[in-house]
Amino acid sequence: MSEPDGSLRARLVEVGVDLVAREGSSALSLREIARRAGVSHGAPRRYFPTYQALLAAIARQGYVHLGQQVAELVGDEDADPYAQLLALGRLYVQFAQANRGMFELMFRHDLLRGNNVGLREASGPLFRVLVGLVTRARPTPPGGPASSVVAGALWANLHGIAQLWLWGSLQAVVEMDDVEPLLRAALDAHLRPTTHF
Known part of the structure; x- marks a missing residue:
C-alpha cells in the first residue's frame, strides 16, 4: 500500500530536519534524504521540483x-x-x-x-x-x-x-x-x- 503524497512529503522534510540537526547542512543531499526516508533517490522530485525547494521546506x-x-x-x-x-x-x-x-x-x-x-x-x-x-x-x-x-x-x-x-x-x-x-x-x-x- 502506497503512502499518501502529503505524508511522504512531510516525511522527506522531517528526515531532512533530523539530518541537518545531526550532521549539518552540508549533509543534505537528495540521495541521502531519500535513503533515510526509505524511498528511491528519485522520489523527492515528485514532491519538490528542485533541490532548493526541498531545502527551503526543511x-x-x-x-x-x-x-x-x-x-x-x-x-x-x-x-x-x-x-x-x-x-x-x-x-x-x-x-x-x-x-x-x-x-x-x-x-x-x-x-x-x-x-x-x-x-x-x-x-x-x-x-x-x-x-x-x-x-x-x-x-x-x-x-x-x-x-x-x-x-x-x-x-x-x-x-x-x-x-x-x-x-x-x-x-x-x-x-x-x-x-x-x-x-x-x-x-x-x-x-x-x-x-x-
Missing part, C-alpha cells in the same frame, strides 16, 4: 521552530519592550548555537532569493514581531527612520553577533565569553533608550 521548519520560541518569549504585550528585545537577542544567539546547521540553512541566500513563497511566509512573521517591539521601544521621531528600517538594522546587527559568536570571532576580539554586553550595545545603538538606566 529551512521553513527552522523558522517555525524559532517562531514558536519567540511567541512564547514575547507573548506579554504589557512587558517592557526593551527587556523583550534583549531576551529576543539572547534567544537568537542561543538558537544559532543549538541549531547550527539549521541556522546556516535558514539564511542561505539562494533559498531566500529564490521563488520560495513558503520560506518567506515563515520568516515574515518573525520580522513583524521585531518591528512591533521596536515600535513599542522607540516611537518614530519626526523625520526619523521608520520602525521597519530600525528593526532591519537591528536584525542585521543581531544576526551578525549570532554568526560571529558561532565562529568564535567576537570572543577573540572583544576578549569576553559573555554575549550579553554585545546584545545590549546593539540595542542601545539602535534604540537609544533613555529610561532603561
Whole structure:
C-alpha cells in the first residue's frame, strides 16, 4: 500500500530536519534524504521540483521552530519592550548555537532569493514581531527612520553577533565569553533608550 503524497512529503522534510540537526547542512543531499526516508533517490522530485525547494521546506521548519520560541518569549504585550528585545537577542544567539546547521540553512541566500513563497511566509512573521517591539521601544521621531528600517538594522546587527559568536570571532576580539554586553550595545545603538538606566 502506497503512502499518501502529503505524508511522504512531510516525511522527506522531517528526515531532512533530523539530518541537518545531526550532521549539518552540508549533509543534505537528495540521495541521502531519500535513503533515510526509505524511498528511491528519485522520489523527492515528485514532491519538490528542485533541490532548493526541498531545502527551503526543511529551512521553513527552522523558522517555525524559532517562531514558536519567540511567541512564547514575547507573548506579554504589557512587558517592557526593551527587556523583550534583549531576551529576543539572547534567544537568537542561543538558537544559532543549538541549531547550527539549521541556522546556516535558514539564511542561505539562494533559498531566500529564490521563488520560495513558503520560506518567506515563515520568516515574515518573525520580522513583524521585531518591528512591533521596536515600535513599542522607540516611537518614530519626526523625520526619523521608520520602525521597519530600525528593526532591519537591528536584525542585521543581531544576526551578525549570532554568526560571529558561532565562529568564535567576537570572543577573540572583544576578549569576553559573555554575549550579553554585545546584545545590549546593539540595542542601545539602535534604540537609544533613555529610561532603561
